[in-house]
Structures are given as C-alpha cells and as structure tokens.
Amino acid sequence: MATALLSRLAQEVDPWAPGFWRDFGMGMLKPLAATAAVAMAVALSYTQRLGVEAEMLYAIARSFLQLSVIGFVLHFIFTQSSPLWILLAYLFMVTVAGYTAGRRARRVPRGGYIAGVSILAGTAVTMFLLVLLSVFPFTPRYIIPVAGMMVGNAMTVTGVTMKKLHEDVKAQRSLVETALALGATPRQATVQQVRRSLVIALSPVIDSAKTVGLIALPGAMTGLIMGGASPLEAIQLQIVVMNMLMGASTVSSILSTYLCWPAFFTKAFQIDDAVFAD
Template sequence: MDFEWMRVFLEGMLKPLAATMVVVMAVLLSYLQKLGLEREMIYSIARAFLQLSIIGFVLQFIFSRENSLWIILAYLFMVSVAGYTAGQRAKHVPRGKYVAGASILAGTAVTMFLLLVLNVFPFTPRYIIPVAGMMVGNAMTVTGVTMKRLRDDIRTQMNLVETALALGATPRQATLQQVKRALVIALSPVLDNAKTVGLISLPGAMTGLIMGGASPLEAIQLQIVVMNMLVGASTVSSIMSTYLCWPSFFTKTFQLETKVFTAE
C-alpha cells in the first residue's frame, strides 16, 4: 500500500503547527486582559485542528474512489450537521432542526442541480464536495438567522398579527411584514459580501487558487460562480424556512400558537 501521501501530509502539517504561535499570542493577550477566554481559545483551535485533520483523511479516501455514492453521503452529512446547528440557533421554533435541515437541503440541492445541468461543474468528488460545503455553510447561517428573527419579530408584534387575523387575514398576510424583515436581515450579509468581493478582501476560493499557482483571471472566474451559487442557495433556503415555519406558528383555526412565543 502506498503511504506516500501520509508522509506528504505529515510534512505539510509543520507549517500549520508553526502557525499556532498566533493562537498562543491570542491566549496570552486574553490572559493579560483577564478576558477568561483562554480555555475556549485552546479548545476551539484544538477541535478545529482535529476536525480538519480527520476531514482531510476522509476526503483523501473519497477522492481516491471517484464514487457518486460517497458524494451523496458526504453531502447529506453536511446538510444534517448544518440543519442541527441552524436549528440550535432557532431553538424556540418547533421542530427547528428538521425545518432548517429541509430548507438547507432544498436550497442547496436546487442550486447544485442547476449548476450540473448547465455543466458549470463536473459531478466528481473533487468539485462537488467543496462546492456543496460552501453552499451548505452559507445556507446554514442564513436559515438560522431567518427562523430566529421571524419568530422573535412575531413575538414582539403579536398584537398586530392577532388583529390582522381577527380581521380575516390569512397567516401569510398577517405575518408578511415580519417575513420580509427576517429575510432582508438574513440575506443582507450575503448580498453585501457579493457587492464588496475583491474590493475589501479576497474570498477563500479565489485566494486558494492564487496561492495554489492559478492565474488571477482563472481565480476570479471560479469566484464569480461561487458568489452566484451562494446567493442562489441562501435565498432559496431562507425563503423555504419561512414557509416551513408557518404551520408551527399557527393553530388549525388560524390563531397564533401562543406557547411558541411565550418560551424565553
């Protein structure tokens, strides 16, 4: 069995280990400023180091197989973790983890399908898994913010929503403004990032290609594709989450489910 890649990996980890000196500096500053974040910093960086090392071995295995089944399994695993994380953010939304997971799955699957149909990316692990990871990560953040903000806005404006319902409005009509506000707040960072990409900072995909030896012109071509898919996936996922939240916010008689909004 060829273990050459193992030797290359271990040699390559020397620089990441050397870079931990930056974390040592941060820990020292936290101690001197009495922030109390030393343990959390050490735990966070150690966990990231371990997780990324494991993922590196997993991806090495998947890339060497070139099997579509591994692509699907890796994608579903990412969606499951993202759904759980987003659901934790919106913990007062009933079945929030399932709502978030379904929304992220819908948004990223539709976007990925379009990219494959348009032949933007080949269906291989080396392309699909990193692309799916970027989409799932952004959709996770947007979906969690949307769900939490929608529930909180309805909670603070229960009287307005109940008045609209009493006057004959449907749940969608009664909460239209709250839904719009939640979506705008959740999607604004993604859109702002798209507006300033390349002007303030070079995104990860573009930076990685340039550092890997690709020309800047090749790097921006990929980055444009990445920004497009992030906007698409995030928008579909956030809108889907509002539709899936509605049934748990209202009773069958179109009244607010007060127990959802009384929990602190």
C-alpha cells in the same frame, strides 16, 4: 472555465504520487508554526484576564483534529467512483447544518427539521443547476467542496431568518392577531415580518457580493492564488461561488419562512400561545 481550472489543480495534487505523504508531513510544519499566533492570543487573554484561554486552546485543538479527520475522509471519498459517497457526504453536511441552524432558532418548534429541509432544498436545487449547466462535473472532488460552501452559507442565513421571524411575530403579535381577526391568512398576516427577517438574513450575502475583492479576497479565490493559479483564473471560480451562494441562500431562507407558518399557528389560524410564551 472553473472546471478546467480545478482539474488542472487536482492533477497537481496527487495523493498517490511518490513522496506525496512525505511532502504532506513537511507541509504540516507550517500550520504548527502558525500556532504562535494562538500563543500570542492566549497570552493576551491571560494578561487582560478575559478568562477564555482554555476555550481558545480547546477550539484550536478541536479544529486541528476535525480538519485532520475530514482530510483523510475526503481523501478516501475522492478515490471512490460510486455517487453514493457524494450523497452520504452531502446528507451528513445538511444534517449537521440543520441541527446547528435549529439550535440558533431554538424557539421555533421543529426548528432543526425546518432548517434541514430548507437547506437541503436550496442547496440541492442550486447544485442541480450547476451540474445541468456543466459548471461542475458530478464527481466527489468538485461536488463535496462546492456543496460544503453552499450548505454552510445556507445554514447561517436560514438560522437567522427563522430566529428573526420568531422574534418579530412575538414583538408584533397584536398586529398579527388583528390581521387574522379580519380574515387574513397566516401568510398575509405576517408578510411584513417575513420580509424583514429575509432582508436581514440575506443582507450579509448581498453586501459580500457587492464588496467582493474590494475589502478582502474571498477564501476560494485566495486558496487558488496561493495554490499557484493566476488571479484571472481565480476570479472565474470565485464568480461561480458568489452566484451559487446567492441562489442557495435565497431559496433556503424563503422556504424556511413557509415551513415556519404551520409551527407558529394553529389549524384555526390562531397564534400558538405555546410557541411565543416567555
């Protein structure tokens, strides 16, 4: 059902149709008009002496440039039939996400590598299930936007998991070392810290699934409704999105904890002092 809905909407947005680019240019007038909200925010920041006016303007200008560039890049990729473009776009997203999550957990050795591998595995497995079950066809128009949502969510969850796990092991180092001295493996010695970090990282995803539609309409659902789809059609895709985000985030976060153990401990099953030094 989600595939059929997206197919119908994709047919309505044909970049090669006569007048498409003229209409696109006219459509950009609304985003430009919406910068009035930014002007209001900048004015308030100035009057309250927050000192973030330049940062606001830079952020908006950067987002405008990035979205404009990625729009044309996606337009090019969507017109290609080779699956290689899907793979390249996907790996690019995973690389950037791994780097970003690694910076969040900068005290974890090889944090970017651990985050990248975890995000890659979690999203790839979830995407494979969606394609295998014919939820989405393996084409750029479907896979790239879906992968982007999963990678972005997995990036946030993985970064929080790694950062929190490092903090908890450091704060409870004496308990971990006592367990190791009694013959426990690194996994056994840090089981409580791992569970705590996973629960904290996954809580926003779980809470979002619990309250979806009650507090705020999610982005995918809102976009479809504003694009002309009926609310009943929009919820079909949103349910798919919530399910895939839950699966990808859980796999990625759990895998990141397994990959952190070699970085936290020596081969002799001792805490690596260099990793937890102040």
